Amino acid sequence: MSEPAFVHPEFARVALALFRYQATHNPVYAEWVRLQGFDTARIESVDRLEDVPFLPIEAFKTRQVRTGQWEPEATFTSSGTTGQTPSRHDVARLEAYLRNAEAGFAYFYGPPSNYAWLCLLPSYLERQGSSLVAMAQHFVQQSPAPESGFFLKGLDELRFRLETLEANGVPTVILGVTFALLDWAESLPKPMALKHSIIMETGGMKGRRVEPSRAEVHQTLKNAFGLVQVHSEYGMTELLSQAYAQADGRFHCPPSMRVLPRDLEAPRLLAPLEARCGLNVVDLANADSCAFIATEDAGRVFADGSFEVLGRLEGAELRGCSLMAL
Numbered sequence: 001m002s003e004p005a006f007v008h009p010e011f012a013r014v015a016l017a018l019f020r021y022q023a024t025h026n027p028v029y030a031e032w033v034r035l036q037g038f039d040t041a042r043i044e045s046v047d048r049l050e051d052v053p054f055l056p057i058e059a060f061k062t063r064q065v066r067t068g069q070w071e072p073e074a075t076f077t078s079s080g081t082t083g084q085t086p087s088r089h090d091v092a093r094l095e096a097y098l099r100n101a102e103a104g105f106a107y108f109y110g111p112p113s114n115y116a117w118l119c120l121l122p123s124y125l126e127r128q129g130s131s132l133v134a135m136a137q138h139f140v141q142q143s144p145a146p147e148s149g150f151f152l153k154g155l156d157e158l159r160f161r162l163e164t165l166e167a168n169g170v171p172t173v174i175l176g177v178t179f180a181l182l183d184w185a186e187s188l189p190k191p192m193a194l195k196h197s198i199i200m201e202t203g204g205m206k207g208r209r210v211e212p213s214r215a216e217v218h219q220t221l222k223n224a225f226g227l228v229q230v231h232s233e234y235g236m237t238e239l240l241s242q243a244y245a246q247a248d249g250r251f252h253c254p255p256s257m258r259v260l261p262r263d264l265e266a267p268r269l270l271a272p273l274e275a276r277c278g279l280n281v282v283d284l285a286n287a288d289s290c291a292f293i294a295t296e297d298a299g300r301v302f303a304d305g306s307f308e309v310l311g312r313l314e315g316a317e318l319r320g321c322s323l324m325a326l
Contacts, residue, residue, distance in 0.1 A: 003050070004301075018291050026290055029067070049260065052292050053292070057293050065290050090289065100285045101138065109244075113142040116145030117148040145165065159192070172196060174198065229247045238293055259305070261300070262278035276299075
């Protein structure tokens with residue numbers, strides 16, 4: 001089987017070169033690759049991304065995943081839930097992460113400096129080490145709009161600033177964790193008709209509410225804000241690139257990232273397009289950690305390289321991918 005059509009040959013060339021480098025210079029990934037039966041000759045012979053072993057994402061919970069010798073400028077940590085071990089992603093160059101995040105957003109929306117940024121990320125602001133907060137702070141700092149900023153509890157202030165921006169016709173991104181956006185929508189005395197603003201949800205209830213479907217979340221927000229579409233951002237602690245959905249929860253990757261469908265019964269194989277699958281991510285921005293991540297997300301991948309997220313894989317579905325002897 002050849003590479004999926006949505007994987008450009010140049011992307012595959014760079015990714016395979018990075019695989020060979022990381023399989024040699026990243027101790028954790030090298031160990032995982034050896035456990036999959038790869039010796040030096042087999043590593044050198046890999047010529048398709050589908051044959052690359054993807055590192056189970058939980059390795060970031062227990063191991064220091066670094067390629068080469070360096071000291072981190074930043075360490076991103078996941079939020080997790082009570083009793084869970086958080087993931088840790090050491091970042092060699094924080095500026096490289098921020099520039100890549102900026103380029104990824106600009107690929108779909110234009111420069112972040114073209115927008116006002118209203119960030120409703122309470123669960124992320126209440127802890128240290130959030131990659132999402134670092135990205136949002138970078139975008140807020142670039143915005144010329146004085147209304148830009150973060151909001152923990154001041155929903156009236158958030159509404160006032162948004163009304164000011166809308167009245168002045170300023171393009172605005174409202175970036176929010178899902179539960180906070182729903183709380184805000186339900187607190188409004190009457191719907192707001194937004195004409196110059198994008199609402200972008202980052203997913204997740206963080207244990208605050210019952211988890212609704214993405215379609216239900218989007219419909220609630222559409223009704224509250226008079227929108228035709230709600231946008232979404234797909235990112236995580238273990239990745240340094242982000243994908244974006246501008247309509248109907250269909251995510252598209254920036255040039256630094258591709259998502260491949262992992263077969264749920266045979267995790268070393270690709271699943272058919274549009275079938276329910278696990279999501280494997282190739283993130284070239286992870287050059288200093290590991291660029292080949294087997295996530296715990298279920299989804300579907302389409303012929304154009306876009307993908308949907310259908311929730312978390314259940315334990316039985318994860319078993320084939322994630323039993324690690326690391």
